[in-house]
Amino acid sequence: MPTLYTTEALSTGDGRNGEVRSVDGVLDELLAVPKEMGGPGGDKTNPEQLFAAGYAACFHNGLRLIAGEQGVRVGASTVQSQVSLLALDTGGFTLAVSLAAHLPGLEQSTAEQLVKATHEVCPYSNATRGNIEVTLNTTV
Numbered sequence: 001m002p003t004l005y006t007t008e009a010l011s012t013g014d015g016r017n018g019e020v021r022s023v024d025g026v027l028d029e030l031l032a033v034p035k036e037m038g039g040p041g042g043d044k045t046n047p048e049q050l051f052a053a054g055y056a057a058c059f060h061n062g063l064r065l066i067a068g069e070q071g072v073r074v075g076a077s078t079v080q081s082q083v084s085l086l087a088l089d090t091g092g093f094t095l096a097v098s099l100a101a102h103l104p105g106l107e108q109s110t111a112e113q114l115v116k117a118t119h120e121v122c123p124y125s126n127a128t129r130g131n132i133e134v135t136l137n138t139t140v
Contacts, residue, residue, distance in 0.1 A: 016046060037085075048083045051095070055124040056081035059099055062122040067114050074114075078102045097128065100137040112138045 008023040013031075017039065021028045033039020034046055060079035067074040082098040101118075103111040115138045119125045128134055 020050070048085055048095070052081040052083040052097075055083070055097060055099070058124050059101075059118060059122045063101060063103075063114060063118040066117050066121065070114070070117075072106070072110060072114065074103060075105055077104070094132055095128075096133045096135075098135045098137065100139070102139050104140060106140050108138070108140050111140050 009020055009027065010023070011018055011020050013019050016031055016033045019028070019030050029050070030044045031046055032042055032044035034048075035041035056079045059081070060077065063077065063079060064074055078101070080100040080102075082100070084096045084098075086094050086096055088094055099115075099119075101111070101115045103114065106114075115136055119134070119136060125134065
């Protein structure tokens with residue numbers, strides 16, 4: 001399997017209350033535990049927000065790619081990703097994701113078919129398949 005791209009990020013400080021940086025310096029974010037989890041919250045991001053942003057962008061790109069390959073014109077589409085951190089009965093944690101794709105101007109069945117096809121090829125979907133619950137919602 002050929003490698004198309006590799007990147008690295010470094011976490012420093014106190015984990016969820018620390019900092020993350022990509023090796024090229026493009027990503028450089030301070031982190032804070034959300035208030036909902038007993039942390040300070042505020043104007044700092046957290047790992048779940050970063051995962052949600054990455055999944056939404058990757059899935060949206062894949063959706064537009066699949067649509068193009070199938071000759072479907074997609075206008076002002078959006079993909080919203082909701083990531084939830086869940087406590088397991090065993091004492092650990094897991095994630096759950098809900099992806100909401102909005103494809104205005106398409107038939108509902110066409111939009112749903114595109115979203116389903118995208119879920120089969122998106123790297124985030126492939127990485128999470130069988131590991132966490134991912135719910136797909138499609139509106140037109």
